[in-house]
Amino acid sequence: MAKIPVTVLVTGAAGQIGDAIVPMIARGIMLGPDQPVILHLLDIEQAAESLHGIRMELTDAALPLLKGVVATTDIVEACKDVNIAVMLGGSPRKEITLRKHMLSTNVSIYKAQALALEEHAAADCKVLVVANPANTNALILKQFAPSIPKKNITCLTRLDHNRALGQIAERLKIHVSDIKNVIIWGNHSTTQYPDVNHVTFTTRNGERPIREHVADNHWLKTEFITTMQQRGVAIIKARKASSAFSAATAACDHIRDWVFGTPKGTWVSMGVYSNGSYGIPPGLIYSFPVKCEKGKWSIVQGLKIDEFSRAMMDATAKELIEEESLAKSCLE
Known part of the structure; x- marks a missing residue:
């Protein structure tokens, strides 16, 4: 039928x-x-x-x-x-x-x-x-x-999520389909935090943490993050227009995974309503790692957050709180 x-x-x-x-x-x-x-x-x-x-x-x-x-x-x-x-x-x-x-x-x-x-x-x-x-x-x-x-x-923060996969794949000279579980925390802005601490990639010997194969930890904490945070601006400078095809692809990915579910053991990044997970103020629309099943999403719980990540996550939450305050003032 x-x-x-x-x-x-x-x-x-x-x-x-x-x-x-x-x-x-x-x-x-x-x-x-x-x-x-x-x-x-x-x-x-x-x-x-x-x-x-x-x-x-x-x-x-x-x-x-x-x-x-x-x-x-x-x-x-x-x-x-x-x-x-x-x-x-x-x-x-x-x-x-x-x-x-x-x-x-x-x-x-x-x-x-x-x-x-x-x-x-x-x-x-x-x-x-x-x-x-x-x-x-x-x-x-x-x-x-x-x-x-x-x-x-x-x-939509799936665009940032996909960009992060692309940057890592390019750096390691592997295919994006072999990489999973990057996280975009926070705002779709220059304060977003692309987190690689839980990323793995597939090898002939099974899945391995990405940090074992990126010798340059400095790159992960500096250039990788700034490239991600500035990617939208860089594309505008290059194209004289904002991201189009990549944004459309990411939007399709976001809806498709939301409706049909994410593969077992895999999460994606979505800007969703905060319930207080990971110390993020409830009520913000904040990007978290989520799993989807039967048309519903849930925030991945229990991930270890180091000191560097905590500071980055709080900084992007602070920006969202400021944006919320400005939005409210515009409505008055």
């Missing part, structure tokens, strides 16, 4: 990431090769013509899994009965844009989107916030969409 279509909302659909992710979703990369989808594509009035062009291309692609497309600038129409919401829409980041300026602009955007989801989305809607500052945008959305379960509102 054919599966019931899943309705997926993509906001900011006419943007760069939208242009990359929409065909991925329609081809089954996010939800699997046998899952029909209905796409709801939302953007602002100025992008209406581009949005229409995307819809035309979807029609021309004759995609078997695509059972319907709503391309609209009406937020209410876009949020109607959606099961999964991928929130790309927001004030775009540019090379000179400060996070606090993005935050003040995005507060009103995410309040409006949250209110529409609260009123019109499916009760069990899963939300992924991608637009920066992603953690705090997700926090705003949670505040104004209280009927959506707090565990259903997440933000």
